[in-house]
Amino acid sequence: MSTATLPGTLDSRAAQSDWAVETHGLTKRFGAHAAVNDVELLVPRGSAFGYLGPNGAGKTTLIRVLLGLTHADAGTMALLGYPVPAHRAQALARVGAIVDEPRFHGHLTGRQNLQILAAAREPAARDRISSALERVGILQRADDRVSKYSMGMRQRLGVAACLLGDPQLLILDEPMNGLDPAGMQDMRDMILSLVAEGRTVVLSSHLLDEVERTCDAVAIVDRGNVIRQGPIAELLSGASLALEVDCAEPDRARTLLDRTTIGGHIGVGTKGLEITLPSGTPPDVIAEINRVLVEGGIPVYRLQPIQASLESWFLQVTSRLGAPE
Amino acid sequence: MTTVHDTPIPVPGLLPATDSSGDHRGSWIPTGGMIATRLMELRKRRGLMIALLVVNIGIPSVFLLIRLLGHALDPKSYGPAGGYDIFTNLVAGVMYVFGFIVAATLGCTAGSVDLTEGMFRHLVVTGRSRLALYLARIPAGLAIIVPMVAVGFAIVCTVCVFAATTSINYQGTNVPPGLSVTGLETWAANHPDTVLCNFPSPQPPPSNVDCGNGPGPGPSGPVFKEPQAGVPGPATPAQIRAEAVQIAQQNYGGYSKIFLYPSNSLMIKAGLWIELEAAIGFIVGLGLASLLGQRTVAVILMIVLEVILTPLLSRHVIPHFVNLERAMVGLATAHLEPGGMPLVFGGGGGGGPGGVNPGSLLVPESTTVAVCVIIAWVVGWTALGAWRMMTRDA
Numbered sequence: 001m002s003t004a005t006l007p008g009t010l011d012s013r014a015a016q017s018d019w020a021v022e023t024h025g026l027t028k029r030f031g032a033h034a035a036v037n038d039v040e041l042l043v044p045r046g047s048a049f050g051y052l053g054p055n056g057a058g059k060t061t062l063i064r065v066l067l068g069l070t071h072a073d074a075g076t077m078a079l080l081g082y083p084v085p086a087h088r089a090q091a092l093a094r095v096g097a098i099v100d101e102p103r104f105h106g107h108l109t110g111r112q113n114l115q116i117l118a119a120a121r122e123p124a125a126r127d128r129i130s131s132a133l134e135r136v137g138i139l140q141r142a143d144d145r146v147s148k149y150s151m152g153m154r155q156r157l158g159v160a161a162c163l164l165g166d167p168q169l170l171i172l173d174e175p176m177n178g179l180d181p182a183g184m185q186d187m188r189d190m191i192l193s194l195v196a197e198g199r200t201v202v203l204s205s206h207l208l209d210e211v212e213r214t215c216d217a218v219a220i221v222d223r224g225n226v227i228r229q230g231p232i233a234e235l236l237s238g239a240s241l242a243l244e245v246d247c248a249e250p251d252r253a254r255t256l257l258d259r260t261t262i263g264g265h266i267g268v269g270t271k272g273l274e275i276t277l278p279s280g281t282p283p284d285v286i287a288e289i290n291r292v293l294v295e296g297g298i299p300v301y302r303l304q305p306i307q308a309s310l311e312s313w314f315l316q317v318t319s320r321l322g323a324p325e
Numbered sequence: 326m327t328t329v330h331d332t333p334i335p336v337p338g339l340l341p342a343t344d345s346s347g348d349h350r351g352s353w354i355p356t357g358g359m360i361a362t363r364l365m366e367l368r369k370r371r372g373l374m375i376a377l378l379v380v381n382i383g384i385p386s387v388f389l390l391i392r393l394l395g396h397a398l399d400p401k402s403y404g405p406a407g408g409y410d411i412f413t414n415l416v417a418g419v420m421y422v423f424g425f426i427v428a429a430t431l432g433c434t435a436g437s438v439d440l441t442e443g444m445f446r447h448l449v450v451t452g453r454s455r456l457a458l459y460l461a462r463i464p465a466g467l468a469i470i471v472p473m474v475a476v477g478f479a480i481v482c483t484v485c486v487f488a489a490t491t492s493i494n495y496q497g498t499n500v501p502p503g504l505s506v507t508g509l510e511t512w513a514a515n516h517p518d519t520v521l522c523n524f525p526s527p528q529p530p531p532s533n534v535d536c537g538n539g540p541g542p543g544p545s546g547p548v549f550k551e552p553q554a555g556v557p558g559p560a561t562p563a564q565i566r567a568e569a570v571q572i573a574q575q576n577y578g579g580y581s582k583i584f585l586y587p588s589n590s591l592m593i594k595a596g597l598w599i600e601l602e603a604a605i606g607f608i609v610g611l612g613l614a615s616l617l618g619q620r621t622v623a624v625i626l627m628i629v630l631e632v633i634l635t636p637l638l639s640r641h642v643i644p645h646f647v648n649l650e651r652a653m654v655g656l657a658t659a660h661l662e663p664g665g666m667p668l669v670f671g672g673g674g675g676g677g678p679g680g681v682n683p684g685s686l687l688v689p690e691s692t693t694v695a696v697c698v699i700i701a702w703v704v705g706w707t708a709l710g711a712w713r714m715m716t717r718d719a
Contacts, residue, residue: 064718064719067449067450068449069446069449069450069718069719070718070719071718088452089350089351089452089453089454090351090452091452092450092451092452093350093452095450095452096450097450099446099450100446101443102443102447103442103443103444104442104443104444104447105366105438105442105444106442107369107370107371108365108366108369112362112365112366112369113444115362115365116362116363116365116366116444116448117447117448117451118358119356119358119359119361119362120350120359120448120451120453120458121350121451121452121453122350123358126358161447165451
């Protein structure tokens with residue numbers, strides 16, 4: 001990754017970058033354990049990007065490395081086109097982030113905490129305090145001490161802190177934690193509105209449903225490795241096809257289907273047969289299953305393809321990793 | 326296997342550029358806003374501020390108030406609340422040591438709370454120079470501790486000056502305070518018997534001056550007696566007055582060293598001295614807490630340094646380790662103690678007004694070395710604290 005020496009050149013090059021976050025071979029080790037392992041990550045500008053992974057996968061560590069909270073052992077990275085850590089100040093000037101649980105000085109009010117953070121940013125940040133508090137919905141409690149805030153309110157305050165710098169890129173680590181359903185809906189709407197304004201939001205979460213509802217693209221991380229990334233629709237199109245078949249005599253139905261060349265995995269569940277077909281299976285196979293069962297004298301009451309969800313895809317991908325080679 | 330999506334999702338128009346005028350976040354110099362908000366953060370710590378007020382202002386004030394009340398209710402049993410001795414003992418005995426400890430506590434708090442309360446991460450993410458974040462704490466903390474020490478000191482000065490005793494006792498004689506040489510000579514001319522009988526003099530008083538009943542015969546003047554062997558013969562009243570004036574002149578040096586209340590010069594020096602001590606305590610505490618990343622251990626170490634290590638190492642010369650002892654900041658500040666103060670840690674520049682104490686028990690150290698030690702401590706701990714803050718994982 002090249003680093004420019006002329007600020008004007010650097011700014012123009014940064015503005016032309018298509019990527020809000022760009023990493024190449026990024027590695028962070030704790031002893032022998034690689035928490036972030038040779039990560040290649042490209043987050044498009046102006047998107048809501050989900051960063052998914054099970055607990056301990058290295059999601060927060062990657063965010064900490066990106067933000068300069070800890071150093072990388074290898075690799076290069078850029079935020080909003082600015083190479084970091086070489087141009088960290090310029091990059092972070094337009095970045096807002098929540099990392100882990102948002103914590104603040106409990107003896108100060110929410111507004112006072114934001115005043116401290118605004119003072120560390122550009123002078124205009126101080127003027128954004130009230131609007132940021134209003135946007136996250138805690139303006140009326142802004143003058144209460146943070147020690148009296150619920151977890152959800154601290155999350156909102158954390159997002160307000162992110163907004164102080166009028167960020168082009170927001171990195172939110174588990175922002176839904178501690179929020180009630182209404183709060184989650186508010187957060188989701190806010191993220192979408194931020195993206196609509198042209199900002200990039202990177203959402204690290206283990207709440208797959210929330211990510212699926214909010215994000216355009218995702219990256220799946222496991223054991224420090226990014227194992228998949230891309231637009232959700234594109235990734236799910238490569239997922240396996242699941243079918244639920246409500247029929248009489250499910251055990252005999254399974255025996256019948258096992259004798260065919262349909263392939264896939266066939267099980268018997270509470271609602272009948274549960275069939276998982278490999279990705280790329282043509283829709284004709286569904287008709288073939290129906291034909292085999294009917295010709296075998298088994299009444300079919302319902303045959304329903306199950307829409308692949310991010311959750312099911314995530315479990316497929318991560319469980320495949322866990323399976324022995 | 327990592328699948329990289331090469332085509333960016335359609336990007337809405339770039340956000341309008343944010344006004345970044347005045348944004349020097351890469352600079353190591355903290356802004357006024359950073360200092361002001363840091364000051365606010367410390368000032369809002371109610372418990373800490375109460376502790377600072379109690380120690381710096383409360384303890385001396387209550388002590389002086391009790392003395393004022395005692396003297397007002399029973400002047401014969403309780404002496405004046407103020408005065409020179411009270412001033413020096415309060416400053417060197419209480420404000421010096423406790424001022425250091427509370428300033429160190431404030432420094433340890435300022436150096437660790439961002440980390441322990443989770444704000445450090447937020448601050449780092451702003452992109453602001455970590456060195457600037459550290460340095461902002463120094464003026465903010467000093468803006469609290471310096472005025473607080475000054476207020477406590479001003480109260481002590483006020484009471485010690487205005488509630489001081491009204492006469493001084495020199496050689497067993499009540500003498501008006503604050504006289505010039507001429508003034509003392511005039512007073513001696515008017516009280517020749519008192520001077521001749523009580524003030525130290527190489528010559529015995531004339532034979533016709535009666536010193537048998539204490540300090541002179543009283544307002545009626547000297548009593549003329551018959552000459553005795555070995556003593557000067559009778560003198561005329563003029564000669565007696567002239568001799569009294571001469572003795573007063575000879576004793577002016579000793580007389581002038583006795584003060585009812587501290588001089589302006591001493592108060593200024595003592596004030597600067599305890600402010601220096603408090604500032605050192607704050608800066609060292611700040612650096613130590615930043616280095617350790619927590620407050621409690623840092624505060625304990627600072628108390629141990631001030632209350633145990635410094636007195637021990639300041640008084641006893643340990644062979645082969647004397648230079649290490651000289652490197653103690655407490656010893657260095659003790660050596661900068663203004664003359665006329667009681668002995669801090671058994672030494673100091675004390676020993677009477679304006680003089681260096683020849684009987685100081687402190688490990689010897691020149692003023693230059695003391696100043697160098699203090700600078701080294703302040704710079705060294707600031708560098709250590711800042712270095713740790715700049716390299717610490719957030």
